[in-house]
Amino acid sequence: MRTSRSDKADSSKMTLPPESLVAHPVSRVSGETDVPGDKSLSHRALLLGAVARGETRIVGANAGEDVAATARALTALGAPVRSSGSGLVVEGRGGWLEEPENVLDLGNSGTAMRLLTGLLSPQPFMSILTGDASLRSRPMERVAKPLREMGAVILTRRGGRAPIVVAGARLRPIAYEMPSPSAQVKSAILLAALFTPGRTEVREPIPSRDHTERLLGWFGVEVDASPGRASLQGPRIPHGAAVAIPGDPSAAAFFVVAGVLAREGEVVVRRAGTNPTRTGFLDVLRRMGADIEVRPCAEEGPEPMADLIARPSSLRGTVIEPSEVPRLVDEIPILAVAAACAEGTTEIRGAEDLRVKESDRLSAMAAGLSALGVVVEERRDGLTIHGRGPGSLTGGDVESRADHRLAMSFLVAGLSARAPVRVHGTRWIATSDPAFLENLERLAPGAVTSTEGA
Ligand code: S3P
Numbered sequence: 259m260r261t262s263r264s265d266k267a268d269s270s271k272m273t274l275p276p277e278s279l280v281a282h283p284v285s286r287v288s289g290e291t292d293v294p295g296d297k298s299l300s301h302r303a304l305l306l307g308a309v310a311r312g313e314t315r316i317v318g319a320n321a322g323e324d325v326a327a328t329a330r331a332l333t334a335l336g337a338p339v340r341s342s343g344s345g346l347v348v349e350g351r352g353g354w355l356e357e358p359e360n361v362l363d364l365g366n367s368g369t370a371m372r373l374l375t376g377l378l379s380p381q382p383f384m385s386i387l388t389g390d391a392s393l394r395s396r397p398m399e400r401v402a403k404p405l406r407e408m409g410a411v412i413l414t415r416r417g418g419r420a421p422i423v424v425a426g427a428r429l430r431p432i433a434y435e436m437p438s439p440s441a442q443v444k445s446a447i448l449l450a451a452l453f454t455p456g457r458t459e460v461r462e463p464i465p466s467r468d469h470t471e472r473l474l475g476w477f478g479v480e481v482d483a484s485p486g487r488a489s490l491q492g493p494r495i496p497h498g499a500a501v502a503i504p505g506d507p508s509a510a511a512f513f514v515v516a517g518v519l520a521r522e523g524e525v526v527v528r529r530a531g532t533n534p535t536r537t538g539f540l541d542v543l544r545r546m547g548a549d550i551e552v553r554p555c556a557e558e559g560p561e562p563m564a565d566l567i568a569r570p571s572s573l574r575g576t577v578i579e580p581s582e583v584p585r586l587v588d589e590i591p592i593l594a595v596a597a598a599c600a601e602g603t604t605e606i607r608g609a610e611d612l613r614v615k616e617s618d619r620l621s622a623m624a625a626g627l628s629a630l631g632v633v634v635e636e637r638r639d640g641l642t643i644h645g646r647g648p649g650s651l652t653g654g655d656v657e658s659r660a661d662h663r664l665a666m667s668f669l670v671a672g673l674s675a676r677a678p679v680r681v682h683g684t685r686w687i688a689t690s691d692p693a694f695l696e697n698l699e700r701l702a703p704g705a706v707t708s709t710e711g712a
Contacts, residue, residue: 275695276708279684281672284705287516288523291697295320295503296531297690298441298469299561301328301369303501305377305449306477307348308337308355312498314477317345319503322662322690324367327389331374334358335385350498353453357383361421364389366616366660366689369442371420372401376446378424379410380453388421392660396614398422401446404434408450408458431456431492438611439584441466444488448474448481451492459489466584467535469561476501476560502559504531508588509691510566511539512666513701515592517568518548519599519648519674525701527566529555538585540566542593546573546600573600575645580608587611591667594623598632599674600645610639616689617659626656626668630675653677662689669698673705 295318305328307314319325329339329346336356338349355378362385364370371387375398378385388394399418406412411425431454436443439462448470451458465485474481477496482489510530517525532552544550551567573596578586586593590609597604612619624636631652633644653675658665665684672679687694698706 274685275687277685278680278682279669279706279708281669281675281679281681281706282704283675283677284673284702285521286523287520287525287673287702289701290526290528291513291701292528293505293509293513293530293697294322294691294693296506297322297324297508298369298467299473299503299531300325301373302445302469302473303503304328304332304339304346304348305373306473306496307350307498308332308335309353309377309452310350310477310496310498311352312350314348314350314498315342315345315500316348317500317502319346320506320690321692323365323688324370324690327363327365327367328370328374331362331364331370334360334362353495355381358385361386361388364393366390366393368393368396368616371398371422372442372446373449375401375412375422375424376405376449378426379405379408379412379450380426380429382426384423384425386421386423392616394420396420400440400443404432404443404447405450407432407434408447408454410450429454431458433459434461436460436462439464439466441469441584445470448488448490451490452479452494452496454492457489457491459487461487464581464584465535467533469533472533472560473501504559504561504563505529506690507531507536507539508663509694511589511592512670512694513697514543514550514566514568515596516670516673516698516701518543518550518571518573519596519670520570521648522570525568527568529563530566532562532564535585538582539589539593542576542578542582542586543596546576546596547571548573572648573645575600575602575604577604578606578609583608588663591619591623591663592670594627594641594643595667595671597643597645598627598630598651598671599648601647602645604643604645606640608639615661617661617664619661619664622657622659622661622664623667626664629654629656630671630679648674649676651675653679655680655682658683658686660686662686662691666691666694669706673702
């Protein structure tokens, strides 16, 4: 059993998308689609399942490479993850994990690395966490610092980068005021708090996604939470649970924007998560004039979900304020595409953290949209995009910079450009949504091809 691994979450069995793809202009985008399970929730359900007492069954987990990295790491930590029917099953350890025999490679996944650093800090053994070149360039001190205040022994490479060494230690509770909003930092502290005697509290200046707080409750751990604040009394061992994961709103956003920018058709994204800490992109698109309907589905899991119906719309520019950013942080690349096709100027403010995501997303979006003829100003904390309405994007060559969300954003941009858009680095789509191309093909047949002339 130790070696059993999830087929569904095992990226070595995945067929990767091609290195480059061409998106062709289409007027019609129409039909119904599913999206992969929420990536944030999938990581968290696996992590809590691994330390829970008893078995955890997860239906609808995200099948991308990031979640597979978490599943592999947990298997190496003595909590085997396997696929069963339509879901994943984790054998909970009821508290302590096992020392891994080797370095844990978390690939491209910042969430896996930061949340595991929290979960492993109180575990009585040493672990070494690493990842790909992108992940090894991202800041890790933001989680190491509060965890060290709790007594954790954590070493990072120069500049606070991975590889990270976590040497298990006995922790003490803290009340931590986060300098900037981050669900990953908040979650790392709450996961460490599970094994820390006493009440640990986290506060953040703007509320970030609250999946960890909700899921802890679902696993039987009482969390005192309100927007911008969460605390829990440790030590607590979660109870294994059945978790139904809704579709990832961040994955839904690409299809919603494709439906809004099309000239004809109607796009229905089935069963997307509608946790209000994630739906800022719907508010912004509607404010820009988008015709989007939200039809709630019956609740069967820890989080709400709905069918999202997006129809062709004329968009106008808007301002995205810093206070809105945590609710749409991963949707900024696709919102920038929508802004480029809107009439008027859109300003995105307070988004400096985008510079340290899977790529520097502000610089990459500015470069990609400029290559498609858009006038974009890149600022330290955001972008100013001068939209010139439908049909204003030219064709051209753009780079994903090894970033899944940029690859998908530029492919969607290509559907409403005047000429084909060649996107380089499309293999990275598998990070979060291996079914993206198949689903897009169903909504816009023939729109994305592997060569110019096809
Ligand atoms: C995530 C939180 C966000 C987001 C990331 C996933 C999570 O990062 O950008 O893709 O699952 O907690 P921050 O918490 O660093 O803002």
